[in-house]
Every structure is written in C-alpha cells, then in structure tokens.
Amino acid sequence: MxxxxxxxxxxxxxxxxxxxxxxxxxxxxxxxxxxxLSRESRLFDDIEVMSVEAGWYEGQYPQVAIKFRNNSEKELDGYVKVKYQFVEDDEVFDEGFKFLHTASDVNWGSGLIKNRIFKSYKGYNYWGNHKIKAKICFEDNSLIWEGEVGHKIVIE
Known part of the structure; x- marks a missing residue:
C-alpha cells in the first residue's frame, strides 16, 4: 500500500x-x-534578436549590446530575465542578469524594440590583447548569443 x-x-x-x-x-x-508550450518556444517565438554589437566601453570593460523585438502578435506583460557571462581563457570573471521586461513595466507592444547593454563591471587597468568571450541566455539557459568580444571601442 x-x-x-x-x-x-x-x-x-x-x-x-x-x-x-x-x-x-x-x-x-x-x-x-x-x-x-515549452519555455524555449515561448521565448524564441515572442522575442527576436535584431542586432548584436560586442566591444569595449571606456577602453577597459567588455560589453554586449543587443536589440530585441517583441515578435509576437500580443503585448508582453510578464518577466523576461536575461543572464550574461564574461569569460577569459577558462575563467568566468563576471556574470549577472538584467530584466528585459518586468511585470511593473508598461506592456511591451507587438513589434516594439528594446535595447539592453550587458556590461562587465570588472575590467582591466590597461589596454591589452585580451580574448574575452561572452554568453547571453534567457533565464532558462536558452542561448541568445555567444561569441568573442572584439577589440572595437563602443560608446554606451
């Protein structure tokens, strides 16, 4: 029994x-x-990545700027959390998250674009030839973008 x-x-x-x-x-x-519906299909069906720009701000801190579009036919009203990680060689030297949208925001209308910049708050005191990789994911670890942060200087 x-x-x-x-x-x-x-x-x-x-x-x-x-x-x-x-x-x-x-x-x-x-x-x-x-x-x-799967979490992955909801996120990827509703949110489209329009562009990605990776580089360095203030010459010392890696960052990745991404433009997202609400690609659904409805307004989004819930939480959308995006995680990021910066890696050099085999060491994670900074990681965190940002909300792309929260329930307290005005609903994210269909077709509208939001920009988010994912910055490392740890950087270098000198300019060098650092090979930094970044990984950006939704909360469920669905990959948004992964790649090397080039040597381009970007402005916030």
Whole structure:
C-alpha cells in the first residue's frame, strides 16, 4: 500500500510536466508545462534578436549590446530575465542578469524594440590583447548569443 501511495505522490508531483525532443537540428529537449508550450518556444517565438554589437566601453570593460523585438502578435506583460557571462581563457570573471521586461513595466507592444547593454563591471587597468568571450541566455539557459568580444571601442 505504501508503494502505491508513493507512486501516486510522485505522479502527482511530476505528472504535469513531460519532456519531448525539440528541433532535431538543435538537439534540444524541451520541457512542456501545463500550458502546452515549452519555455524555449515561448521565448524564441515572442522575442527576436535584431542586432548584436560586442566591444569595449571606456577602453577597459567588455560589453554586449543587443536589440530585441517583441515578435509576437500580443503585448508582453510578464518577466523576461536575461543572464550574461564574461569569460577569459577558462575563467568566468563576471556574470549577472538584467530584466528585459518586468511585470511593473508598461506592456511591451507587438513589434516594439528594446535595447539592453550587458556590461562587465570588472575590467582591466590597461589596454591589452585580451580574448574575452561572452554568453547571453534567457533565464532558462536558452542561448541568445555567444561569441568573442572584439577589440572595437563602443560608446554606451
């Protein structure tokens, strides 16, 4: 009897979520929630990356500027969290997150573009030939952009 109750509890806890294979080109496994939509598909279907510019501000701090567009036919009204990470060689030297949109913001209208700059707050005291890589993801770790921060000087 205890085994049956334990199985019912496990089923109740995990029965609302299933996993299925996503786009075979990406080899992605999507998590499907009770709405029937995966987190990844909601984010990528609703938000489009328009442009990415990576470089250095004040000559010493790496940054990545991204333009996002609400690509859905509806206004977005919830939280959209974006995480970032800066790496040199095999060391993460700065990481954090920014909200692209919050529930307290005015709804993000269909077709409208938002800009976000992801800056490292740790930099260098001298200009050098640093090879910095950046990785930008949505909260569920769906990749937005990953690449090397070139040697271009950018202005905020």
């Amino acid at each position: 205890e085994k049956i109750i334990l199985l019912l509890v496990i089923f109740a806890m995990f029965g609302c979520v299933e996993q299925r294979e996503g786009n075979s080109d990406k080899g992605v496994v999507e998590t499907i929630d009770s709405t029937g």
